[in-house]
Amino acid sequence: MKASASTADLLPIPESGGGSTPARPLVMVRNLTKQYGDFLALSDCSLDVGQGSVFGLLGPNGAGKTTLIRSLLGFLKPSAGSASVCGYDPQVDGVTLREQVAYLPGDARLPRHMRGVGVLRFFAEMHPSGNFERSQEIADRLELNQRRHVAFMSTGMRQKLALSVVLSLSTPLLILDEPTANLDPTIRAIVLDLVLEARKAGRTVIFSSHVLSEIEQTCDRVAFLRHGRLALELNMSDLQQRHRVWGMSPQGKLEPPNGISVNLTSFDRDGSPSSVSDGVVGSAGAGSSINAKHSILIARDKEPSATVAGEAELYGYRIDLAGDLSHWLPWLQQLSLRRTRIEPLGLRAVYDSVHFGEALSFGEAK
Numbered sequence: 179m180k181a182s183a184s185t186a187d188l189l190p191i192p193e194s195g196g197g198s199t200p201a202r203p204l205v206m207v208r209n210l211t212k213q214y215g216d217f218l219a220l221s222d223c224s225l226d227v228g229q230g231s232v233f234g235l236l237g238p239n240g241a242g243k244t245t246l247i248r249s250l251l252g253f254l255k256p257s258a259g260s261a262s263v264c265g266y267d268p269q270v271d272g273v274t275l276r277e278q279v280a281y282l283p284g285d286a287r288l289p290r291h292m293r294g295v296g297v298l299r300f301f302a303e304m305h306p307s308g309n310f311e312r313s314q315e316i317a318d319r320l321e322l323n324q325r326r327h328v329a330f331m332s333t334g335m336r337q338k339l340a341l342s343v344v345l346s347l348s349t350p351l352l353i354l355d356e357p358t359a360n361l362d363p364t365i366r367a368i369v370l371d372l373v374l375e376a377r378k379a380g381r382t383v384i385f386s387s388h389v390l391s392e393i394e395q396t397c398d399r400v401a402f403l404r405h406g407r408l409a410l411e412l413n414m415s416d417l418q419q420r421h422r423v424w425g426m427s428p429q430g431k432l433e434p435p436n437g438i439s440v441n442l443t444s445f446d447r448d449g450s451p452s453s454v455s456d457g458v459v460g461s462a463g464a465g466s467s468i469n470a471k472h473s474i475l476i477a478r479d480k481e482p483s484a485t486v487a488g489e490a491e492l493y494g495y496r497i498d499l500a501g502d503l504s505h506w507l508p509w510l511q512q513l514s515l516r517r518t519r520i521e522p523l524g525l526r527a528v529y530d531s532v533h534f535g536e537a538l539s540f541g542e543a544k
Contacts, residue, residue, distance in 0.1 A: 204229040204351060204382045205250065210259035212245050212406075219245040221406045222259070227384060229350075232377050234397035235386040236529060241403040243386050244284060247353055250384075251276060264350055277306050280347035284355040284386075286340040294324035294331070294339050301343045313346035319368055334360040345372050352376055353384045358392060370396055390525040400525070402532040409532045420523040421506075423497040425515030428490050432476055432497075435509045473500045492516065498523065 205227035212220040220242045227233040235243045248254045250263050252272030261268055266275040288297055298317065302308035317324050322338040331339065337360050344352070354373070358366040366389075373396050376383055387393055393400055394414065402410040475498040482491035495515065499506050503520075510518075 202229050203227060204264060205233075205384070206262040207246070207250070208260050210246070210249060210261055211257045212242075212249060212254060213257040218406045220249065220256075223403075223406075223408045224259075225401055225408060225411065227382060228399070229382055230377065230380050231398040232373060232383040232385055232396050234393040234400035235384060235403065236388075236390075236393060236400055236525075236532075237403035237409075238533060242406040243403055244355060245406070246403070247281075247355060247384070247386065251279065251281060251353070278349050279351045279353060280305075280307070280344045280349045281353045282340055282344040282355060282357055284359070286336070288328050288336060288339060290329040291327070293327050294322060294335075297328060297339055298324065298342060298346075302346070305347055307347045307349050309346050309348060312348075313342045316345050316372065317342040319372075320365055334362070334365075337361060338365065341369060341372075345376070349381070351382050351384070353386075355386045356388070357385070358387065358389060366392070390529060394525050402529065404532055410528070412528065416500075417523065417525065417528065419501055419503075421499045421503050421520055422523050422527070423495075423499065423510060423515075423518065423520050425495050425497070425513070425518040426492040427495055427513065427515055428482070428492055430478075430482075430493060432478075432495060432513055434474060434476070435506075474498065474506075 203226035205225075207223055207225050210220060210223045211218070223242070223246060235246070237243050245254065249256050250261055250268055252268035252275060255269060263275050264278040266272075266278070268275055289300070292300065294317065295314070298313040299310050302310035302313055314324065317338065320338040320342060322335060322342060326335070328336060328339065337357075341357060344354070352373075357373075358369050361369065370392060373383055373385065377396075383396075385393065385397060397414055399414060400412050401408055402412070477496040477498075479494040482493045497510075
């Protein structure tokens with residue numbers, strides 16, 4: 179039993195509660211658009227990046243991530259809209275702004291005639307926030323041979339060198355575009371530790387990556403771009419309260435907990451959602467032991483199947499849960515599902531839902 183991660187099948191993630199004042203945005207983007215002729219590389223993008231947070235940018239190649247980053251740095255002039263980075267307008271105060279930013283591009287170029295240690299010294303002396311000793315310390319943590327010429331370094335070694343330059347800069351904002359590309363798992367883990375250390379020091383990090391596990395480990399909030407549009411923003415703390423339950427039952431309908439109204443959706447044997455399904459999500463009502471932040475969606479095979487000859491036919495069920503899992507456990511136990519398994523929903527399901535479209539129905543879509 180399986181189902182594709184269509185957005186129509188995903189629960190809306192509730193807004194975070196609490197009365198705490200959100201961090202002042204260090205980056206503010208309003209209706210930013212970049213157009214090349216008839217091609218929209220970025221369309222009407224608006225978002226905030228809180229100070230002292232790690233903000234993830236997700237999306238397939240060509241989604242607009244690099245266009246957004248280069249617009250924030252003043253390297254590209256937007257066709258419409260505006261941005262503020264560290265209090266500066268990229269189109270007016272680009273030079274001053276870039277003094278406040280440490281930027282690792284996805285295609286970092288380094289002087290091939292220089293040794294690694296020479297590159298570290300060159301950039302430390304060129305940037306106002308440069309620190310040669312700090313860059314050497316980071317290079318040592320990344321196990322980089324600083325005596326080798328850049329021309330004779332492997333792709334992974336050049337990535338380590340670029341990271342040593344960028345991560346050593348004591349700027350308020352750190353922008354990393356695919357920072358762990360071409361690195362082995364051990365060094366990837368060290369890079370993620372350095373990102374978390376930057377956040378602990380009060381710095382803001384914008385982290386663009388295709389590796390979803392890295393985003394889950396480091397980011398406080400993520401934005402999904404698709405075809406140049408901001409499809410979805412998501413708090414990682416809310417995603418961690420989402421689970422998916424798989425199970426089998428002879429019942430054609432599962433009864434939801436008291437106070438929750440759920441419309442049953444279904445999926446085909448190949449896992450694709452049924453086109454006749456409404457996919458309505460239920461939320462806890464007044465008087466329910468499950469509070470209003472909890473929601474549920476139940477999906478069922480369109481037809482039952484007998485997995486073993488002679489056994490009764492069983493429906494395959496997929497139940498998506500939002501909210502504290504402990505609230506759902508008594509109800510799940512009452513269902514007497516067979517072959518049950520529970521798994522975190524994770525970024526993969528959300529990413530696939532955005533990638534395949536219709537993300538506007540999912541939580542905090544723009």
